[in-house]
Amino acid sequence: MADKRFAVLIDSDNISAKYVECILDEMTKYGVITYRRIYGDWTSKQTNKWKKELLENSITPIQQFSNTAWKNSTDSALIIDAMDILYTGNVDGFCIVSSDSDFTRLASRLRESGMNVIGMGEEKTPRSFRAACNVFTILEVLLNQNEDELMEEGLAAKADSEEVSLVDAEKAGEVHSIEKNHGVIEEQLIKNYISSIITENENRGKNTVLAEIGNRLVKKYSDFDVRNYGYSFLSKFIEEMGCFELLKDGKLVSVRIKDNRISKEELDEFIINCVKTNKKNGIELATLGQKVHGNFDTFEVKDYGYATFAKFIQSISQLEIKINRAKKKIVCMSKFI
Known part of the structure; x- marks a missing residue:
């Protein structure tokens, strides 16, 4: 071709x-x-x-x-x-x-x-x-990458003739340190999008291969480049996010979400206690969401198969969601308990 x-x-x-x-x-x-x-x-x-x-x-x-x-x-x-x-x-x-x-x-x-x-x-x-x-x-990413390659080549050449001192290495690192890039996509957004790709494929009964993730990330974010985050390989970038695991089958690499979920029972108990504390007045859905995220920093509703936090709350039989006069969603204890 x-x-x-x-x-x-x-x-x-x-x-x-x-x-x-x-x-x-x-x-x-x-x-x-x-x-x-x-x-x-x-x-x-x-x-x-x-x-x-x-x-x-x-x-x-x-x-x-x-x-x-x-x-x-x-x-x-x-x-x-x-x-x-x-x-x-x-x-x-x-x-x-x-x-x-x-x-x-x-x-x-x-x-x-x-x-x-x-x-x-x-x-x-x-x-x-x-x-x-x-x-x-x-x-700037391309330029820093070229400079790093030259630096590594220089250090390797020097090591062949004499031992590189720790001071030399530290100085080289200082000279060629990469400043934090401005304008790159936040890593959390990348993480959320990868999760949605994997969830979407699981709903269709198919595995998610690494190549598909790379292609879809570039289609969604035209300026996505793993080098913006200090990596050479997409696989290493995803692996070090901590919430995904890579499975190798020959040359094929697939990605799936690590099961780091808090138990549903523990979440339900915490949420119910938050609502009970407010007694008959209940608690605003948004405030409750903040409390849950504040107590469980790895919590994501998508990990439990729900599209929204409201849907997650509706899965707890002891609770119900009402609309108050200010048209805000309030979570209360269910009257049918």
């Missing part, structure tokens, strides 16, 4: 030259780069750092004069070129490298035409542009 062909279009106004090798290396995962173009005002001193990189990496500079102060004409040139390339039919996808939300509509339009759109930008890139791409990669 032939490699997919991509056009890499770079906005020099929003991207530093230090990322160029990371960008091109990352694109080898997706296919062959047939167009390498970068847009900017090459008469400006700000683009001087790019000029060496253009020659060494065979990137074609597209001149776009800044005719008006504070107006970014580079965006228009990149967008027009992207549409021209689209209509030639010579590529299977685009890589748009920018941290600017102005390319959100372009990414959406290219996807509507059946193109695979890879977005790359810095951590400051707005969520709108990230979501418009099939896949979005944070450039």
Whole structure:
């Protein structure tokens, strides 16, 4: 099967030259780069750092004069070129490298035409542009990964000739420490989504394979990348969440939820006592939920087969849910006990 062909279009106004090798290396995962173009005002001193990189990496500079102060004409040139390339039919996808939300509509339009759109930008890139791409990669993560690899190679080479002191190793760790990424998806959201995938498959009587989780995470969160969390492999990332276990059958790896559930009896007893404490007045459903989560930090209603906390409460025969005058849900002891 032939490699997919991509056009890499770079906005020099929003991207530093230090990322160029990371960008091109990352694109080898997706296919062959047939167009390498970068847009900017090459008469400006700000683009001087790019000029060496253009020659060494065979990137074609597209001149776009800044005719008006504070107006970014580079965006228009990149967008027009992207549409021209689209209509030639010579590529299977685009890589748009920018941290600017102005390319959100372009990414959406290219996807509507059946193109695979890879977005790359810095951590400051707005969520709108990230979501418009099939896949979005944070450039700082790629750069840190390359630096870590170089550091490890340097330490390994040094170890061959002499023993690396603990002080050296600590200094290397300090120099190459990765700052916390901003704008990445919260790990708890990832965890909840993986749980829902597994539960959905279990309801259909099928196992959940690791590859399916990876594919669905990227489809839901275009900027999901395990490297954002300091991991190289999805399997290790999921395994260290602590609530899932991986089962290997030859080359096939499946994922299931660990049974760390608190017993239903213990939960029922705690909830009933909370309601009894409030006597006839009962307790607001939301407040009760907070109490349960505060006392049992691993509690998730989905682990017990319920979609909502209200449904979980209704499963306890001693309790009932009423609506008060303020239209709030109140949990009370059942009159039929």
